[in-house]
Amino acid sequence: xNPILQALMERAGVHFMGQSGVDFQAPNVSLRMAHDGFACxxxxxxxxxxxxxxxxxxxxxxxxxxxxxxxxxMKAAEVVGGEVKKGDWTTETAMFPMVESTGxxxxxxxxxxxxxxxxxxxxxxRQSYHYQVMTQWGERELERAGLARxxxxxxxxxxxxxxxxxxxxxxxxFGVAGLQNYxxxxxxxxxAAIVPTTKALGGTSWAGATAQxxxxxxxxxxxxxxxxxxxxxxxxxxxxxxxxxVSEVYLTKxxxxxxxxxxxxxxxxxxxxxxxxxxxxxxxxxxxQLILDEAEGQRTAxxxxxEKLRAHPIVVxxxxxKQKKSQGTWGTIxxxxxxxxxxxxx
Numbered sequence: 001x002n003p004i005l006q007a008l009m010e011r012a013g014v015h016f017m018g019q020s021g022v023d024f025q026a027p028n029v030s031l032r033m034a035h036d037g038f039a040c041x042x043x044x045x046x047x048x049x050x051x052x053x054x055x056x057x058x059x060x061x062x063x064x065x066x067x068x069x070x071x072x073x074m075k076a077a078e079v080v081g082g083e084v085k086k087g088d089w090t091t092e093t094a095m096f097p098m099v100e101s102t103g104x105x106x107x108x109x110x111x112x113x114x115x116x117x118x119x120x121x122x123x124x125x126r127q128s129y130h131y132q133v134m135t136q137w138g139e140r141e142l143e144r145a146g147l148a149r150x151x152x153x154x155x156x157x158x159x160x161x162x163x164x165x166x167x168x169x170x171x172x173x174f175g176v177a178g179l180q181n182y183x184x185x186x187x188x189x190x191x192a193a194i195v196p197t198t199k200a201l202g203g204t205s206w207a208g209a210t211a212q213x214x215x216x217x218x219x220x221x222x223x224x225x226x227x228x229x230x231x232x233x234x235x236x237x238x239x240x241x242x243x244x245x246v247s248e249v250y251l252t253k254x255x256x257x258x259x260x261x262x263x264x265x266x267x268x269x270x271x272x273x274x275x276x277x278x279x280x281x282x283x284x285x286x287x288x289q290l291i292l293d294e295a296e297g298q299r300t301a302x303x304x305x306x307e308k309l310r311a312h313p314i315v316v317x318x319x320x321x322k323q324k325k326s327q328g329t330w331g332t333i334x335x336x337x338x339x340x341x342x343x344x345x346x
Contacts, residue, residue: 062148062149064149066155071162072278073277073278074165074166074169075169075275075276075277076169076172076173076183076184076277076279076303076332077169077172078275078277079184079242079277079291080291080302080303080332081240081293081299081301081302082303083302083303083304083308084302084303084305085304085305085306085308086304086305086306086330086333087128087306089306089310089328091128092127093127094125094126094127094128094304094330094333095123095124095125096123096124096126096335097121097123098121098122098124099119100120100121100122101117101119102117102118102119102120103115103116103117103118104116126180126181126182126330126331126333127179127181128181128306128328128329128330129171129176129179129181129328129329129331130306130307130327131164131167131327131328132326132327133160133163133164133325133326134322134323135156135159135160135322135323135325136322136323137153137320137321138319138320138321139319139320140319141320153321160325161325164325164326164327168305168308168327168329171329171331172329172331172332173185173186173277173279174186174279175331175332176329176331181329181330181331182332182334183331183332184289184303184332184334185279185280185282185287187334187337189334189337190334190342191224191228191337191338191340191341191342192342193287193342194220194221194224194341194342194343194344195345196217196220196343196346197217200213205286205345206247206250206286206346207250209253210253210255211254211255211259211260211261211264212255214250214251214261215264215265217288217343217346218261218265219268220343221288221290221341221342221343222290224341224343225292225340225341228338228339229292229295229338230338232292232339233292233295233339235268235269235270236269236271237292237293238273238292238294239271239273239291240272240273240289240290240291240293241265241273241275241288241290241291242274242275242276242277242288242289242290243274243286243287243288243289243346244277244280244281245278246281246286247280247281247286247288248274248276251274262274282344284344284345285344285345286344286346287342287344287346288342288343288344289340289341289342289343290340290341290342290343291339291340292339292340298335298336299335300334300339301333301334301335301336302332302333302335303331303333304329304330304331304332305327305328305330306327306328306330307326307328309325309327310325310327311323312324312325312326
């Protein structure tokens, strides 16, 4: 037998079957071995699990662009006209002196000293509210998020800022319960909301109203503002018509002469600005406010804060980090509530 085949048989236990007398050293031995059954001891079944695929993650694409979940817009400051800082984070109470001229006249007489002029003062107050949020992240947490190309520490900080600002915006609309801290929609000094006119198709909603009926409601709201303001508001005064995005769409309704409500309002009130915020969709119905922006240099209202995004020191722990961020709010300070007229149920 061929020495190599003999060694395979002795050392590895490989047996070869063939016809007796076969010369394995002959030139055509390979053909005869294949015919006679070379290496007939192969395994009859698989040792590994049957498989024809690859790990799923090898064929998974991870988009490097992060898709953020959106939140409703924060537009209280925009509706009012901006934010102002009053005091600091040590300030608990704000006082707003108000003065009113008083006086009465008397018939003139050379020796008469009747008639008097004076001043009356009030000191209304508001209370601040300070609040906070904590951010924390661990070393392993950062590394694991990094495998997915997510800057975990940065995203946590973005979330903390968003959380603070969402609450700040809420206080601008609704204030803080239990404090002298009120919002644009619930200040107790605001005049009661008036009711829209009844529409031809029934009800008061703008959804079933014509363009002329919607315009009539805005005129009614303006008349209410004129009454409250005592003649200090004019058609060309700078005013804000605030409503929800749901109500704003009805301003596109068109008259029989192909003129929509927005065009009519621009002609009748040249300095009127329409602004929207989701908070005007209330549990009691759709609310609309007509706000006189300012009178004689004094703004009607301000959204105010004590601190915006005060970042406290980062605390380093054994294998993690944490940080506190805080803010403070006065809600919306309405200096002249009479310059805001409201209509509920449009």
